[in-house]
Amino acid sequence: xxxxxxxxxxxxxxxxxxxxxxxxxxxxxxxxxxxxxxxxxxxxxxxxxxxxxxxxxxxxxxxxxxxxxxxxxxxxxxxxxxxxxxxxxxxxxxxxxxxxxxxxxxxxxxxxxxxxxxxxxxxxxxxxxxxxxxxxxxxxxxxxxxxxxxxxxxxxxxxxxxxxxxxxxxxxxxxxxxxxxxxxxxxxxxxxxxxxxxxxxxxxxxxxxxxxxxxxxxxxxxx
Ligand code: AMP
Numbered sequence: 001x002x003x004x005x006x007x008x009x010x011x012x013x014x015x016x017x018x019x020x021x022x023x024x025x026x027x028x029x030x031x032x033x034x035x036x037x038x039x040x041x042x043x044x045x046x047x048x049x050x051x052x053x054x055x056x057x058x059x060x061x062x063x064x065x066x067x068x069x070x071x072x073x074x075x076x077x078x079x080x081x082x083x084x085x086x087x088x089x090x091x092x093x094x095x096x097x098x099x100x101x102x103x104x105x106x107x108x109x110x111x112x113x114x115x116x117x118x119x120x121x122x123x124x125x126x127x128x129x130x131x132x133x134x135x136x137x138x139x140x141x142x143x144x145x146x147x148x149x150x151x152x153x154x155x156x157x158x159x160x161x162x163x164x165x166x167x168x169x170x171x172x173x174x175x176x177x178x179x180x181x182x183x184x185x186x187x188x189x190x191x192x193x194x195x196x197x198x199x200x201x202x203x204x205x206x207x208x209x210x211x212x213x214x215x216x217x218x219x220x221x222x223x
Pocket of ligand 1: 092096
């Protein structure tokens with residue numbers, strides 16, 4: 001008997017809870033998680049040819065060229081022979097999607113469709129104690145004294161990355177970059193959208209959908 005392995009991709013804007021949902025998927029469905037960002041960082045650490053070539057683009061805050069990405073990811077995917085996989089961060093462009101389609105076609109694409117205002121609200125509430133890296137949130141994990149670190153009493157700062165304007169720009173950039181990729185998968189009939197505000201709200205739907213594609217390690221009833 002040949003085992004049917006599932007080839008999946010998860011997409012979602014930064015701050016959408018993609019990390020949380022991905023880790024639940026790989027745990028419940030025993031899939032291998034393949035993040036292009038992690039893979040690149042690993043290649044850079046190992047100083048491989050692809051890693052060195054990619055580093056200069058990453059350092060400049062740009063995208064790594066499609067040919068480098070496609071080769072890296074396709075080579076990696078070909079090595080996974082006995083496990084279903086969940087891609088994350090790749091493809092990011094239509095040429096990448098097209099190349100993947102020709103070499104290792106996907107079965108499903110999950111898109112986390114979280115309203116921008118929710119993501120902005122969530123991130124802009126984050127305050128950091130810079131020396132220790134301790135992170136607070138005005139709503140979910142407030143410091144005992146507003147604006148002060150619990151341990152040292154020192155002032156908390158808002159990282160540039162967490163400022164509303166920065167988050168808004170990042171989300172716009174993400175939408176612009178990914179719309180054509182989402183459209184590509186929509187046209188191929190494999191795009192499944194998940195709308196919602198919170199990971200815990202979306203997760204039962206993702207779990208239910210994934211269970212129609214691959215057997216979970218254990219059945220869980222979500223109401
Ligand atoms: P990430 O951890 O997904 O944010 O990726 C970190 C960096 O790696 C990105 O800012 C890009 O420079 C690069 N990168 C990751 N995935 C891709 C991709 N699919 N295409 C091009 N560049 C990528």
